[in-house]
Amino acid sequence: MTFKKIIGKLHLWLGLISGVLVVFLGITGCLLAFEKEIRNLTESYQFVEKQDKPYLPPSQLKAIALKHLDGRPVVGLEYGSPGKAAFAAYYDTVAYTIVAMNPYTGEVLKVRDMTKDFFRIVLKGHFYLWLPPAIGRPIVGSATLVFLIMLISGIVLWWPKNKAAIKQRFSIKWNAKWRRVNYDLHNVLGFYMSWIGIFLAITGLVWAFDWFADATYYTTSGGKKRPPHEHPVSNPKIPGNTDQVADELWAAHLANMSEKESITVFYPFTETDPLEMGVNHRPGTYYKVDYYHYDRYSGEELPATGSYAGGFDEASVADKLVRMNYDIHVGAILGLPGKFLAFFGSLIAASLPVTGFLLWRGRRKKQAKSQVAVGKVILQPVL
Incomplete structure (x- = not known):
């Protein structure tokens, strides 16, 4: 078998195995792309x-x-x-x-x-299939990994053999028979969305598998390990009122903020937990937040470790990418145009298993008819 035939077989069987899950993840991804905008209109x-x-x-x-x-x-x-x-x-x-x-x-x-x-509810389905996370997370992650392999193999199969085939690879022949239109929809739309789909798949895999998140961080940080997120500790021996400390720190941050920013106070659970403040410089997204940790009794600022510690601008490239992961996944990192890209990318991703299945079924029927026709010719008596 040639290299392309091997890739074709891999592409086919992986598609048949993961198709239903890819359709589900694509549709739920479409719904999540404009969550903020829909909430603003309905709430x-x-x-x-x-x-x-x-x-x-x-x-x-x-x-x-x-x-x-x-x-x-x-x-x-x-x-x-x-x-x-x-x-x-x-x-x-x-x-x-x-x-x-x-x-x-x-x-x-x-x-x-x-x-x-x-x-x-949609988010839990998209992440875990509404199963316990320990079960649903690796299932979704495995389907996403298969989808990434299919995107790469699809690009290999799409790649034109010569200059004459280039035009056909970029256009859909709408006036052709439905089988040809279906073929073009799968190949042409699949190619265009593959570059968006690769980002969707990679950011999805970061959530799904710790090993993938560790490998991504190692690659983007130049060989460093992903640091654990560890909160600093408040000193319960220091007298102080947490609510009063929170009010004072909140007022201090608010005085230095613009009207376009938002601030969140995170209260401690235990007597040694810190008081945390998050100043979001771009509300509607999650990545551009400065995190501050304080002793809940004295108000003293405490050092913290992990990707979600300190200011966004001061974070390393790898830590910034960790924070940006969700906003890249839903396209919010690019604003409204990015959300449209994520929406249509997810929609096309959901359609690919359908058009691919129709292609496979059509070819099976065609092969079956050819075999029947050959059989009839062989069985005809010689006169």
Whole structure:
């Protein structure tokens, strides 16, 4: 067998094995691409009337939110730009509840169980197939790895043999029979989306497999190991009030922020956990955040390790890529144009197993008809 025939067989059987999962991941990826925009249109409680007065401090909004969390603590409290609601949240491996409030008045706008949220459900399906993460994560990761191999093998199969074939590889012959149109859809659209799909697949594999995340970090850092995310420790022997410290640090950060930025206060779980602040310089994305850790009693800034420690601009290239992974995956890193690329890339990815299956079935039928025709000729009596 020639090299291209071997690649063709590999491409075919991997496609038949992983096709259903690739379709599912493509469709759910389409839904997640415009999550922020859809939420802005459908969730009116995210917005408040801008007022010419200061926000209520975190301690006051936290006290209000606690009344709606059924005895659970506030884990994070986010203030958006002027005109946006403030959000208090509790979350663990099972529960996730948010309380939306007017940051100027403390009025509760919405209490929502996010485990029943549509996009949250889609995200869990996209990541884990709604299975326990230990089971679903490697299944999705394996399908994504197969998809990456198929993209590479597809490019090899698509590559034209000569100059005469180049034009055909870049255009769809819409006026041809449906089998030819299907062939062109699979080959031409597959080629165009493959360059987007490679980024989608790689960023997906970073979540799916620790070994892949470690290898990616090793490559992009020039041979360094991926550092563990370790929080510094607060000193419980120092007298101090965590809520008061949080209010003071929040006010200090807020004074140096622009109206386009947002800030989140992450409260400690235990008596030795630090108090954390996250200043997002580009709300609507997750990567461009500066993380600060403080002693919860004294307010002293504490050093932290890991990719999510310190300022984004000061982070290494490898650590920046770790932070950017989700926003690259959904296209948000490039703004609205990037989301359109991710959306259409995911949509075409979902279509490829379908058009590929139709190609395979059509060829099988054609081969079967040819064998029947040959059989009839052989069985005809010689006169």
